Amino acid sequence: MKIITEHRKLRPMEPPALTPAERLRYLFLSMRPVHWTKNIFVFVALLFSHRLFDWTSFVESIYVFCVFCLASSTIYIINDIFDRTEDANHPSKWMRPITRGLVKIPHAVLFSAGLGSVSILMAFSNGLTVGLVILSYLTLNLLYSFFLKKIAIVDVGIIGLGFVFRVLAGAAVLAVDVSNWILISTFFLATLVALCKRRYEIMSDHASVHFERGYSPYFLDMLIVTLAASVIGSYIFYVISRGQWQNGIGVMLSVLSVFYGVIRYLLIIYRNEEKLDHTRLILSDKPLVASVLIWIGLSIIEMYYINPNLRFE
Known part of the structure; x- marks a missing residue:
């Protein structure tokens, strides 16, 4: 896998005259x-x-x-x-x-x-x-x-x-109260995104900066796979830990939407040919956004209409 380390000339930073x-x-x-x-x-x-x-x-x-x-x-x-x-x-x-x-x-x-x-x-x-x-x-x-x-x-x-x-x-x-599993899933998901950003920067123009911190493409790839599995696994454990959720078809479908969303995220990250900012990359990918909206919709339907006894705790 090729790492781009070519030094590029510093862009001019002389600001133009600005109005208030x-x-x-x-x-x-x-x-x-x-x-x-x-x-x-x-x-x-x-x-x-x-x-x-x-x-x-x-x-x-x-x-x-x-x-x-x-x-x-x-x-x-x-x-x-x-x-x-x-x-x-x-x-x-x-x-x-x-x-x-x-x-x-x-x-x-x-x-x-x-x-x-x-x-x-x-x-x-x-x-x-x-x-x-x-x-x-x-x-x-x-x-x-x-x-x-x-x-x-x-x-x-x-x-x-x-x-x-x-x-x-x-x-x-x-x-x-906050479910520990929700906090763990959130932490894993956010850390996964951060690792993917580090990988993107190493593969583009900031290789030396992150190599000095101990990162390498191979090491990051291993961490990304581990964190992706952790996101899916922690959410599944959360679902299982709520015993009354086991009969909720909406919750089971939400697990599939989480699985698809994580895999789709990895796909667009490794295929980021336009070198977009991560936030813009995520928001511009319709299938990924759709998986998030589907997860939200399924959660609302299941918790508010089908099984209103489900709780956050």
Whole structure:
């Protein structure tokens, strides 16, 4: 398997003259709004706690979703500040406003600090537990940005924990318990995505960076296969652990949709000929998106209409 290590000339980073409206626009784009789709994990608790159609619970979940959008954007901006030199040679990341110099570093620092402060205030205003989850998420990811991302395995593990925090925040605002198997499945799934991103970067332009951290294509391929099996296996164990689910045809079909979704994800990752950003790659693949929507639909039908005794705990 060929690894592309050819050095490419650093793209020019001299920013053009910008109007105030354009500066605001690029500040907004530096928040990576496309990546806010990752925060839908806060709705997992809403779905599995039988409160999807409860207006108060729905509004509370939307609120936490917005808080996590601000918190995650804080981290995105900080990461872009630290990685701007490396990202300048990346096939897609070089277009980010901070990397291109369209947002000045002092402005980016102040903006990220403001976003982080607002997210913390909003979180604690909704309860101590929600506030502690957001604060823990920000603290862990700041440590990631400063030095933990340089440690192999630890770096992808922290990304996985970030998604666990999303589920925990959604559960905290609704004051419901969280199934350990749901948390484990979430962690495995997010870590799988992170490993696939590492593999893509090694196979494109950042080989030396990740090789220094101890990664190699062969090692990552083994981890990806292991994590893919773990995602499917942990979800199946979750289904089995809920004894009353064994007669639910909708839940059994949801297992197939999870299986197909994971395999489809691996297919598009290894076939990413257009070198798309992972988030855009996932959202642009209709079969993968359909498998997620089918899983959600089957879960709603089974839990809310066929077998309403099913619970998140």
